[in-house]
Every structure is written in structure tokens, then in C-alpha cells.
Amino acid sequence: MDLSLLLALTAIAFPVLLHLLTRATKPRPGTAKLPPGSLGLPVIGQSLGLLRAMRANAAERWVQDRVDRYGPVSKLSLFGAPTVLLTGPAANKFVFFSGALALQQPRSTQRILGERSILELTGADHKRIRGALAEFLKPDMLRLYVGKIEGEVRRHLDESWAGRATVTVMPLMKRLTFDIISLLLFGLERGAVRDALAGDFNHVMDGMWAVPVDLPFTVFRQSLKASASARRVIAGITRETKAKLERGEASRSSNLIACLLSLTHDAGATTHLSEEEIVDNSMVALIAGHDTSSILMTFMVRHLANDPDTLAAMVQEHDEIAKNKGDGEALTWDDLAKMKFTWRVALETLRLVPPIFGSFRRALExxxxxGYLIPKGWQVFWAASVTHMDAAIFHDPAKFDPSRFKDQSSATAPPCSFVAFGGGPRICVGMEFARIETLVTMHHLVRRFRWKLCCKEDTFARDPMPSPLHGLPIQLENKSSH
Incomplete structure (x- = not known):
């Protein structure tokens, strides 16, 4: 962001925010004191410092420096709002389970994704929307999608990986997971509509954590325009799907839109979703379902390039599964259950490089x-890296060790320590879907290809999600048979 924009922002918002922030820093009579720390400059606060640290791959250090200076609870200002940073397992548990806190996204994210998404709703509305999404993502439904996911993976590897000397992993993984999720959410087959939607979503992601200034030259304006375009497409798909359901040309299991519409219009249904709610939550599901999974698989590829022992163990696991199947026979739900080591590798990758650096809540009271006061209306911010990299929780935390997760998920760590999927009532509703998508993709990838990293410098940045240097270019070798 250039200096002229910062000065303009400060001049516009200074009088109001200075009054609000000054008033907010005064403890209320008879209450606990505010946490230590500074709110910084109006509007800007510590936002630019955090964003710079994320882009320099120093966000974990930035958070830890605050903890070292102020302790596990401190106040600051992020994205124009007074904020309390909470760290540690007890803080995570408080954030995930406290009824006094509601999920809070930066204003930029609210504007881009809509006001009626699961990220914004609380109480009965949140429970209603989550229940509708969970219906689509329950095991009985997910079993039906394994074949569709595998079909997209096979076609993608045939068209974009096979026969290539080099590929760039991150953009390819993003396109693969986008194709998978757009097929399952909207029933969108390959073609112009899917391509246009993919282009829109590339721009949508750019402004998710931007300063929410709606001016022609800002990234935020570009993201708003892309969001509006994507929403028009999804609204049109919703109306078309509704008509197909009425004609008997679609069923509840066809895709997410059909599932949500079926729930809404079933006789005696208690889950009523408006078109706005369906569109808003489809936007969230599309981002959550393709962006985080693509990051996970990209960083698995990145790690496996330099860890031959882990790669060999994964290849052995998948070869064992394949040898008991006929040539070209599709994967099944039972096959996925045998990929235990691969999922432990995925979980360890998520521990070291969580796609979501942290998240916000808002104090409802x-x-x-x-012993510290969090005033009503303030933000609460937690960061996954604090517990993921705590040597008291995970021995030798910088070491890649999938055996940490040998006993079901994060059972070896205290509750609310491994938080790659969040926790509590708002734990990621698509966690099982992400597992299926990852296992199917890695099954075919490790059996069909060998690879080496092209870049000697093995670093990544966050903007706001992690991206490896240059998108992770690799030298690719096709195995003779698969």
C-alpha cells in the first residue's frame, strides 16, 4: 500500500476512530483491566506490520515476539478494530467454546463473501446453516462423491502433468481442487462457465484480508467486482437447479445446491434457506473446499521432494492398495480407510504449515x-502456530514427524493444541471432504510420478494463505507404469 493511500485513510477515519479507540481503552468501573499492549495508530494499528510479516514468512515470529513482550494475552489493533490476541491451548479452548464470542471476519471478507454466510451467523441461524452444509458432507453422501473426485484427478494429471518435464504445483493444485469442488457444489462440468468462475475466484481471494477501501485502484475493489460476477453465476445455477429439481431432472445428491434446495423445499422442512443464504454459503464452501486443500497438497509435494523415507512409505501404502484392484479399477471408500499413513503425513504438514494462519472472533458482551477484560465489540484473534510450534506440546516442533498423529488425529497433544481445522461448534464442517480429496489425489500422484524441486531456496510467504516460492516449480518424471 503506498503512502498517499495511508495518509488518505488516516485523514478520513482519524476523528471517529480516535474517539472510539480512546474510549475503548478505558476500563469500565468494577471490571478487570485491559490486556497490556498498544492499539497503535488509528485505522492502521498493527495491520500492516502483521501483513508484512506474513508476506516475509515471519508471521510466526511476529506473533511470538508479542507473546514474549506482553505475555499470552495482549491488545492491539487489526484491520481498523481494537483486538485482543490470545495464545495457548486454554486460550484456543476459550475462543472455540465461549458463548460470549462470535466468529468475526475482517470487514473486507464480510463484504466479499456476503453477510449471510456461516462465517457471519450466530446462534440458531448458524446452527441452521451448518446443519444444511453437514447434510451434504455427511459420510453417506461423501461415499457417492469418491468416483467423481477420482475422475477429475485422473483427467487433471493426464492433461496437465503427464509428459511434462517441469510443472508449477501451486496453480495446478488450485485448478484441480477448484474443478473438483465446482463439480460437486454446482454440478459444473468443464467448459466456459467453470473457466470464468475460476478466473473470478482468483481475484476474489486477492482482497480477502485487504484494507477495505472501495476505490478504483485498490485490490479490494477488484475483489468486490469479481465477487459480484461469481455471485451472479451461482445465483443463476441456483435457479436452474431449482427448475431441474421441480422437473425431476436432479436429486438431493446431485450437488450442494440441489441438496440445499431440497432441504429448503421438503415438506415440513425446518431448514429454510433464502437464495442469498445459498449463494453466500456456496461462496464460502467454494473457497474453503478448494483453496485450503490445494495448499495442503502443494506443501505435501514440497516436503516429499526432500524426504525420501516418508515418500517411500507413502508409495508402499498406495501400491499395496492398488495391487489388490484390477487395472484401472476405481478407488472405493474402503480403500481410503487404508491410507492411514498418508493422512498422518497430511496432518503433520498442516501442523507445520496451517493454511489458515489464524482467525477472528467478536465479543458479544x-x-x-x-484476569483481563475483553470489551464488548472488540475482536479476538488467535494464531494456530503458537501451539503447533510449542516444544512443550509437540516435541522438537520443527521436525517433520507423522508418527505424532499415529493415535487418531491429535490425540498425542492436549485438547485445542492441534487446530488446523479449528475446534468446537465451528470446527471445519468440510474436514472429511478435505481428507477424501487429499487422499485420492496423493494416491495417483505418488504412483505416477517422481519429482525434484527446481528452487534451491525452499521458502514460502503468506498473502494471507501460504504460497511457496514461485508457486513450487518441480522437475517431473513419469513412472513407467501405474
């Missing part, structure tokens, strides 16, 4: 934690 004055609330105390660890």
Missing part, C-alpha cells in the same frame, strides 16, 4: 479471560 464484556468478557474476561486470564
Amino acid at each position: 464484556d468478557v474476561e479471560f486470564a
